[in-house]
Amino acid sequence: MIHALFHMAGRDLRLALRQGSDVAMVISFFVITVTLFPLGVGPEPNVLARIAAGVVWVTALLATMLSLDRLFQSDYEDGSIDLLLLAPAPLEILVLAKTLAHWALTGLPLILTAPVLAALMNMPSDGYLVLMASMLLATPTLSLIGAVGAALTLGARRGGVLISLLVLPLYIPVLIFAVAAVDAAITGLSPRPHLLILAAMLAAALPLAPWAAAAALRHSLR
Amino acid sequence: MPNRFSGHGLTCFRGERFVFEALDFSVAAGEALVLTGPNGSGKSSLIRIMAGLLSPLEGHLAWDGEPIAGAPEDHSASLHYVGYQDAIKPAMTVSENLAFWAGLRGARGDVGAALDVVGLGRLAATPAQFLSSGQRRRLSLARLAASPAPLWLLDEPTVGLDRAAVGILESLIARHRAEGGIVILATHQPIAAGDDAGSLDLGAYTARRQVFDDQSEGAAA
Structure with missing residues (x-):
């Protein structure tokens, strides 16, 4: 089972790195959209500092979602999904592997880019570490919840839009606690309770989301 | 190793219509079954039902009389399905494509040997995007040679x-049958699956x- 997990994740990573454009697109979207805020809101440092955590996080949510529709789509189009369903390894494990690969290709680059953009938004320096910690705990949850949405909309016309409608409401709790953690750190309070709740969400999503996504995949092929 | 793969009273319902009904089949180890019929008669659907990718509206499949519903994982582990789609990633090389599917089935076998069998050995390091459609088909069929499974379902x-x-496919089928495997294939073209x-x-x-008959009789499942 562990072998199947690494085998599957390895293939998705190799494919994505060879095609290359996916990671670049997510990061470019993240950078460009955050850059729009100082232009739109005005270069007032205090205003930017106040909204920095929220802007970085909302944009990270949207960037994650941008890449979700391709999670199962190419396997669906070329018939690979049939063979994945017929593989001796549990489909849940294969879905988990694909989701982890998705996180490594979107969540991880987002975490690494976030401090640069936080600086652009004039975020107080107390918030940097907590921003990265909150992203480290919460971006895997985003990929996991997103996998359920991607599996549910597989084969649907305009699936990308449908994913947003399904998944964005489920991202709200993640957004609230992630931004609250950064704000707490900036105002000198302890971010610990918020981070613990983010960790709890991850702990719940890790077994539940692959299970739900696998059920949706099986259903979509009936 | 199980001996007899059979289906009992299979009815297929697809896209708001009944495709076939009350279909029985039985294939023993070492035998082959060729599915024929006009377009739309449900050959692909039957193959997908046999693979467990599609649920029949009525009826069930069995190994040695034991319904597979109890152990669907055992069933999928014991079959090879080659559908009309090739499941080939253009960005990976020919041997990487095959190694992925063989490895997922736990096969430690020699991918190169399987490619030689289907005549793609020379192209092992070529990205799959440069394959012709016939070569892509050969690569799909190489999965049959790369890892063992008693039941082959070929669409x-x-x-x-x-x-x-x-000719290569015919000899693969003959060898598989000689080793006690089962081959079920749907085809329009003449192929020698064995006399x-x-x-x-x-x-x-x-x-x-x-559909409306069914509703008036209240027999819709």
């Missing part, structure tokens, strides 16, 4: 294949039921 395996490749291969004409099972 139109000869589409796009040249005469030599059809004693059974055949099943799906045209004979075309459903007479209509």
Whole structure:
């Protein structure tokens, strides 16, 4: 089972790195959209500092979602999904592997880019570490919840839009606690309770989301 | 190793209509079954039902009389499905494509040898995007040689294949049957699955039921 997990994740990573454009697109979207805020809101440092955590996080949510529709789509189009369903390894494990690969290709680059953009938004320096910690705990949850949405909309016309409608409401709790953690750190309070709740969400999503996504995949092929 | 793969009273309902009904088949180890029938008679659907990718509306599949519903994982581990789609990633090389599918089935076998069998050994390091459609088909068929499974379900395996490749497929089938494997294939083209291969004409099972009949009788499942 562990072998199947690494085998599957390895293939998705190799494919994505060879095609290359996916990671670049997510990061470019993240950078460009955050850059729009100082232009739109005005270069007032205090205003930017106040909204920095929220802007970085909302944009990270949207960037994650941008890449979700391709999670199962190419396997669906070329018939690979049939063979994945017929593989001796549990489909849940294969879905988990694909989701982890998705996180490594979107969540991880987002975490690494976030401090640069936080600086652009004039975020107080107390918030940097907590921003990265909150992203480290919460971006895997985003990929996991997103996998359920991607599996549910597989084969649907305009699936990308449908994913947003399904998944964005489920991202709200993640957004609230992630931004609250950064704000707490900036105002000198302890971010610990918020981070613990983010960790709890991850702990719940890790077994539940692959299970739900696998059920949706099986259903979509009936 | 199980001996007999069979289906009992299978009815297929797809896209708001009954495709075939009350279909029975039975294939023993070492035997082959060729599915024939006009377009739309449900050959691909039957193959997908046999693979467990599609649920029949009525009826069930069995190994040695034991329904597979109890152990669907055992069933999928014991079959090879080659559908009309090739499941090939253009960005990976020929051998990487095959190694992925073989490795997922836990096969430690020699990918290169399987590629040699289908005549793609020379192209092992070529990205799959440069393959012709016949070569892509050969690569799909190489999965059969790369990892063992007692039941082969082949949906139109000869589409796009040249005469030599059809010969390779015929010899693969003959060898598999000699080793006690089961081959079920749907095809329009003549292919020698063996002189004693059974055949099943799906045209004979075309459903007479209509959707509205069914509702008035209250028999819809």
